[in-house]
Amino acid sequence: MSTKAIKFIEKINGELQFMGDKSVSHRALIFTAMAEGASKIFNLSLSDDVRSTMNCLSALGAGFKVEKEKTTTRVITVKGVGYKGFTAPETILNAGNSGTTARLLAGLLAVQDFESEITGDESLQRRPMDRISIPLNSLGSKIKLNENKYLPIKIKPGKITPQEITLSVASAQVKSALILAGLHTEDGALEIIDPYETRNHTEEMLGILRVPVGLSPAKKMVVSKKNYPKAGVYTVPGDISSAMFFIVLALIAGEKLTVKNLLLSSERIAALEILKRMEGNIEIIREETGNCGRLGDIVVHKSDLINTEILPEEIPLIIDEIPALSIAGLFAEGGFLIRNAKELRLKETDRISAIVKNLKACGVDVEEYEDGFLIYGKELKEKGKFESFGDHRIAMAFSVLAALLNEGGLINDYECVSVSNPDFYKQLDSITVRGRS
16 A cells, blocks of 8 residues: 655645546546447546546447547547447446446446446445446346345346336436436336436436426436437536645635636536635636536635535535535534535445544544534644545545645555546645645
């Protein structure tokens, strides 16, 4: 296990631009692979997770050519297979560490005319997959999990029956898997009712309308072959989840950080809005609409933060940003409380446990709950030694905390940041003015 030393950071000053948003990148690859003919994707994330999706789609017959790989203007040319044009893979598909890859491809493969199997790394094999298999099998697919309801997933040819289904879990991955299956309904449509506020990249990129259901917050989507993706050009905005760690660092250490071409879709800026409620000085200085959602530039200044209530309905929209927000909450006035977030225990690691253990190791007074935690006070040690637990977002969150400690800190197993942002430590060095070590 390798260890990274992080030095104390005195202040932030600079500009960053991020690889394409990971969630949007997965979907751009899947949609262009499904479409008939050639497509192009600009600023695709080349994180490990997104590469897993690309590798799986390649094994299914789609073609990818990466140009200008080391620049933010890189172009991915995709040769799509068309409706039900995928071919049986010669080997088991490996989703690596990516739950998005496994779950979305399960929805897509459930309606193909061949058998397939999906597995993943040790971490992904501990994450629940019955949340995908149960609703898909109720629609007519033939998915089988192992005895523990985890990977590997074995999929036989199935046919989706047009009907109405209501999501039982607040998960954009589950919703997207059902949509991908629903795109293959030929005699009628699949009607999906979403009672939750979850990320809606799939619906936006496919042009699927979300219609209100009565007076409730639920939305209905009607999905059929009419919504099947067509070849085209996608420009992926910068990843806001990766940017969040630097935004938090800038709010605490100052003095100014500019982030360009960042994804600013309404379902993805909930964490930014919470930081603003915490008196964070964050300004959107440019905004426009692209074919992968809204994007723009923001400027962040050092701020005196005050903790705020985080509402239950906000949790699904900030689930990936909670590790970063926890560091902001630690340096804010008052207590930082997260509840209704049991989903965190089902990520790459048990993130509730990981956050609590690392904070306690740093001398923080923290109380753990089944569905969250409470942080109160800033009595921190001069130096910290933190475990990533093999989780990229835990590694990045506690790298930020280490950089804010008087004597810095150590991060064990830090290489896992490549799952979402291989450039994390280079970016950290590029914008910081360092003080004492």
